[in-house]
Amino acid sequence: MRRARRTARELAVLHPDAHCELDFTSPLELAVATILSAQCTDKRVNEVTPALFRRYPDAAAYAGADREELEALIRPTGFFRNKASSLIGLGAALVERHDGEVPGRLEDLVQLPGIGRKTANVVLGNAFGVPGLTVDTHFGRLVRRFGWTELDDPVKVEAVVAELLPKSDWTMFSHLVIFHGRRVCHSRKPACGACGVAALCPSYGLGPTDPEVARTLVKGPA
């Protein structure tokens, strides 16, 4: 399907500034931020991580963290009990199995507490430069609207897209669809009238197609 590669190329033109929007300075910080980003906006994650990273500078710090103190620091991101357990378990597992460092292989990453396939691929792509598709809620929604698949299972969706796009595009494409999903192709009311890849999308017309209406949806009322 050539349409897939064309769509990826057009998205790159539309969103030249697309990138990982989580703030981090190390693989560990990225892993922690990504765990916190589950069912939460990256903006909110970035509001809690400065204090978090200061308080817990390495894996051992998370392993020995006081649960209540940790929960208080991450509470605004939601699911704070589960996430606190994941972070404490992550720190302990890193100290035990990986000398306190975050491993750079998918097989090792997905064995760590709180790190599933999506989070593992985020860490690989943005901290280790290893190509990976990060199939989250945005990724799945857009790829289905693009008509590339009707499957819902993230692992299957990943396999489909892996066949359609060259590996060298995987990490950037993930950023692009997530960015496009946030700015234009909203879950609820997609701004089809303001969408630069509408001509390549079989779902065009799903949302408002009037450019004026779409503009207010994207940028907010003037």
Add this chain to the structure above:
DNA sequence: ATCCCGAGGG
């Protein structure tokens, strides 16, 4: 399939 869970938009 279900639970975890805070915050903001409509």
Add this chain to the structure above:
DNA sequence: CCCTCTGGAT
């Protein structure tokens, strides 16, 4: 009120 936000573990 309902839905959604860069999911993962049971």
